[in-house]
Amino acid sequence: MADKPTFREEIAGVLHASTGNPLDVCMQCGTCSATCPVASGGFMDNSPRRIIAMINAGLKERVLKSNTYWYCASCYHCTVRCPRGIDIAELMYGLKRYTVWHAKTQEGMIGPVFSETFVKMIVRTGRSYEPVLATSYLFTLGVPEMIQEAQTATSLMLKGRLPLLPARIKRLDNFKKVLKRIIPLGDPDE
Template identity: 70%
Template sequence: MVKPSFSDEIANLLHASHGNPLITCIQCGTCSGTCPAVDYMDHTPRRIIGMIRANLKDEVLNSNTFWYCASCYHCTVRCPAQIDIAETMYALKRYSIWKRVHQEGLVGPTFSETFVKTILRSGRSFEPILATSYLFSAGVRELIQEGVTATKMMLKGRLPMLPPRIKRLDNFKRMVSRVIPLEAE
């Protein structure tokens, strides 16, 4: 059995997008021309697709491109080759989390994992806990700004003090464990 190429591996992770595989990309750049966050990415989405196809696995996993995808799906609806680029970025995030390989200093991976843990613990998300993952990496100035915003919202009654949880939490946790094994808490 031939080892699947990086391109195949990523394509195999795309359950959701039964759309065209990356190999039909004509490198036209519509995705990167559309992307609202492209200025912050170290490689444009088009280039990432090219890099995947060239099997530049390490370079791809170490790029920030897919962590900076805002999931706006604008590239997806415009792609002339009908490649679901936004879902490809999700696939790369998943791959990166599983392989525990990502660019240093990125908040995205930690945040994602915290978020997931929160949901699995209570069934619902809770902003104040989510913010804690952020505390470790943000600078002092940003932290203060965040704090001010949070306080304002708290005063307007828009941030709750206690985390919400669903009623049938036991069932919920067992349901989740049928999909992925839960870590012992």
């Protein structure tokens, strides 16, 4: 019987379509962390460099509990500057996919809820609609911030920059058929 894959091998599998080099060539230089605006701002509980070290060390549970990849802004600064050619931004996407597929997302974290809301909305209508997306984080804000968000949304609607109702693309059924060929959708109306 084949050996169970290590955590690093599982993550390598998630990244099989990436053109970046494997994580074990990381030399822990810290360029990715130093260049990351989110890590530098103190928002990530583990820097990108440390996340890679933890994956290479097989610290699966600690990686799955980290907020790092959910806070990644996908700016790609780390990827273009890594001297070892590791696609760190793609790794962040891969870790999101891994935690969603394995139902390991953390309770109370906005990122997974936001992503799920976004995907369901796209599957149902073919278009993004900001007022629905906003519900995934609005109630985590304080009252003053919620009022400010509502005021901003109202003025955008009055200026015609935000539609009152969500739009649907034409030939939505065809779009859903295409999506079903690419990803396992389940029932989008659940």
